[in-house]
Amino acid sequence: xxxxxxxYCFIFFIMWGLHACTSQxxxxxxxxxxxxxxxxxxxxxxxxYHINDSVSQLFYEISNEALVxxxxxTSNYFYCHVKLMLKVSSEDELRHVMDTTTLVxxxxxxxxxxxxxxxxxxxxxxxxxxYYVDIEVFDVHKKTLYxxxxxxxxxxxxxxxxxxxxxxxxxxxFSSYYKxxxxxxxxxxxxxxxxxxxxxxxPNFKLALPPFSMEQMQHFSYKPDSSFSVYQVSDKIELSLxxxxxxxxxxxxxxxxxxxxxxxxxxxxxxxNTEQMIHATRYIMSKKEFDxxxxxxxxxxxxxxxxxxxxGSNERAKELIRKYYGRVxxxxxxxxxxxxxxxxxxxxxxxxxxxxxxxxxxxxGEIWTYGELGNPHSIVFAxxxxxxxxxxxxxxxxxxxxxKVSWYEAVDMWRQxxxxxxx
Numbered sequence: 001x002x003x004x005x006x007x008y009c010f011i012f013f014i015m016w017g018l019h020a021c022t023s024q025x026x027x028x029x030x031x032x033x034x035x036x037x038x039x040x041x042x043x044x045x046x047x048x049y050h051i052n053d054s055v056s057q058l059f060y061e062i063s064n065e066a067l068v069x070x071x072x073x074t075s076n077y078f079y080c081h082v083k084l085m086l087k088v089s090s091e092d093e094l095r096h097v098m099d100t101t102t103l104v105x106x107x108x109x110x111x112x113x114x115x116x117x118x119x120x121x122x123x124x125x126x127x128x129x130x131y132y133v134d135i136e137v138f139d140v141h142k143k144t145l146y147x148x149x150x151x152x153x154x155x156x157x158x159x160x161x162x163x164x165x166x167x168x169x170x171x172x173x174f175s176s177y178y179k180x181x182x183x184x185x186x187x188x189x190x191x192x193x194x195x196x197x198x199x200x201x202x203p204n205f206k207l208a209l210p211p212f213s214m215e216q217m218q219h220f221s222y223k224p225d226s227s228f229s230v231y232q233v234s235d236k237i238e239l240s241l242x243x244x245x246x247x248x249x250x251x252x253x254x255x256x257x258x259x260x261x262x263x264x265x266x267x268x269x270x271x272x273n274t275e276q277m278i279h280a281t282r283y284i285m286s287k288k289e290f291d292x293x294x295x296x297x298x299x300x301x302x303x304x305x306x307x308x309x310x311x312g313s314n315e316r317a318k319e320l321i322r323k324y325y326g327r328v329x330x331x332x333x334x335x336x337x338x339x340x341x342x343x344x345x346x347x348x349x350x351x352x353x354x355x356x357x358x359x360x361x362x363x364x365g366e367i368w369t370y371g372e373l374g375n376p377h378s379i380v381f382a383x384x385x386x387x388x389x390x391x392x393x394x395x396x397x398x399x400x401x402x403x404k405v406s407w408y409e410a411v412d413m414w415r416q417x418x419x420x421x422x423x
Contacts, residue, residue, distance in 0.1 A: 033147055035334060035355040037423055041066045042146040045174040046135055048161045050154055051189055056125035056161075058086060058133065058150075061174055062105075062117040068141040069109045078109035081140040086123060091130035091151075091363050098131075099124060127154050132361065149361065151392045157190045158251035160392075163259050164188070176391070177262040177269075177336055178241050186237040186259060191251060194232050198239065199224035199248045203264075205339040207282060208348040211381065211397055212404035222256060222389070224248075246338055248390055256389040262338060269332030269341070271325050274299045280328045280342050281306070283352055284414045311417045323419050327351045337391035345397035349381055352410050354421030356381075365395060370421065379406050 033039040043063035050056045062082070069078040082105040088098045101123050125131060131152040138145050153159040165173045166185045173184065202225045209215055230237050230249070241247055241263050250258040271277055278293045281303070285293070289306060296302035304317075311317035328342045331350050335341035342351060349368065356368035357378075365385045371378025381403075383395040413420045 031147055031149075031361075032358050034149065034359040035350065037330075037355065039146055040330065040333075042137060042139075044137060044146065044148065046148060046150055047172070047174050048133060048150055048152050049164055050125070050127075050157075050159075050162050051122075053127040054124060055122055056152070056154065057120050057122055058135070059120045059172060059174070060084065060118065060135075062137065063114065064107065064117060065114055067107075067139055069107075070141045080105075080107045080109075082106075082117070083136075083138040083140065084121070085136045085138070086121065087134040087136075088123065088125065089132050089134070091132060094132060094361060094363070125152065125154055127157075130155055153392060156252070156255075156257060158255070158257035160259050162188050162190045162251075165259070176260065177264055179266045179268075180242060180244055180263055182241045182263070184239050184241065184261065186239060186249065187235060192232075193251070196230050196232070196237065197250050197253070198228055198230055199250065200226045200228075200243075200245060201248070201338070202245045203339070205343065207279075207343040208345045208397070209399075210283075210403075211345075211349065211399055211407055212401050213399060214401060246390065258389065260338070260390040262336065264340065269329050269336070271328055274303060277325065278303050280325065280351075283348060284324075284411050310415050316417055320414070320417060320419065323422065324351070324414070327354070335393065335395075337388070337393045344395070346383060346395055349397065352407070352414070352420065353379070354419075354423050379403075 043065060045061045047059040048056055049059065064080060067080040067082065069080050071078045084103040084105060086099075086101040088100070089096060090098060101121055103119070103121050105117060105119070107117055131154065133150045133152050135148040135150060136145055137148075153161060160176075164187045166187070167173060168183060168185070170185075178184065225245075230239055237249070239247065239249065239261070241261055244263050244265070246260055246262045248256075248258050248260045250256060252258070265272070265276075267273075271280055275294070278290070278299060281293075282290055285306070293299060293302040293306060307317040307321055308314065311320050328347075328351055331344075331347035332341040335344045335347045335350070337344065341347045346366075346368075353370060356370055358367075358369040358373060360367040360369070366383045368381040368383070369378055370380075382398040384398060386394040386396060388394040410420045
């Protein structure tokens with residue numbers, strides 16, 4: 001079986017390489033840190049807003065927890081020194097950097113130990129195209145670089161990035177997911193309609209199938225469970241989000257473009273209750289184990305027993321639980337769209353295998369490599385980006401039966417009380 005796996009991986013990589021060489025127009029960029037734990041230690045959030053046809057704006061919010069504060073001498077104050085750098089590429093020419101911008105941030109230490117460094121940067125971005133904005137934050141004192149990539153849709157005036165979302169205190173909201181009973185306020189300088197229709201969809205999506213499963217993919221059918229109208233008053237729209245599911249404010253009825261609000265449990269992206277823990281552990285459980293936990297009269301005791309049985313000791317079980325559900329939480333932050341991030345194809349692979357050694361971004365997807373590029377022992381997963389009116393974060397895995405061996409090897413490691421690729 002190992003020989004079969006090696007042969008498959010070798011053939012897969014060769015075929016992928018030949019495809020890249022023979023395509024008329026192949027554009028891609030690679031990084032070895034995009035989804036790594038150390039890269040995401042910088043708790044930063046970004047938001048792109050299109051002001052007009054030629055200028056866009058990047059809002060940033062960086063927690064200072066991971067930043068290093070120093071002082072030049074004992075008579076001076078402590079401060080952090082950060083460089084925020086933007087690189088803009090078109091979706092069709094990822095290797096070609098169209099524009100760069102650098103912002104220097106120096107923050108003086110105050111009594112507030114934890115605070116957010118907030119601001120914005122204006123940069124040129126022409127209408128009619130899609131872009132990738134690569135964001136790098138360099139902590140000068142720590143000598144550490146953190147990377148992030150934002151997709152920017154400026155092909156029309158109706159996309160999500162043509163709207164700013166705030167709360168009742170007029171504070172900018174960076175996240176695309178919200179809590180039940182939240183109220184948001186929506187503004188746009190490029191859209192001046194007075195009446196908008198909102199569609200509501202109940203949360204009834206299944207979790208990802210194993211990477212070797214050839215079962216037909218469940219395609220999304222645009223059929224809302226209910227609809228209602230909202231009006232723009234004083235240049236803003238007030239929208240209540242009363243229930244779990246997602247609300248789609250349509251800005252174009254023909255294309256279904258718009259702004260989507262995903263509503264999850266108040267604890268999201270964290271896993272806080274026993275039932276959530278059981279469901280998120282399904283990837284490494286047998287059906288019998290899952291049923292025993294989910295139908296147990298004492299679900300907490302059942303899931304604790306599962307972890308203790310595979311770990312062999314309380315101390316080891318606590319470590320496995322911390323690592324596993326830490327990946328679930330990180331998957332929710334990175335891959336959430338119309339379903340929780342841990343349920344998606346990328347979330348599934350991330351939880352079981354860990355962060356890839358290399359992420360190669362292409363126009364229509366991502367390639368994840370576990371191991372070295374070109375090494376026949378490496379595991380390679382290809383994800384295709386789905387054109388979706390609700391989100392730019394929807395990808396599905398190109399499945400193959402040849403992944404079966406790699407999948408069961410990774411799952412078996414967890415079930416032996418070991419963490420697969422602890423990164």
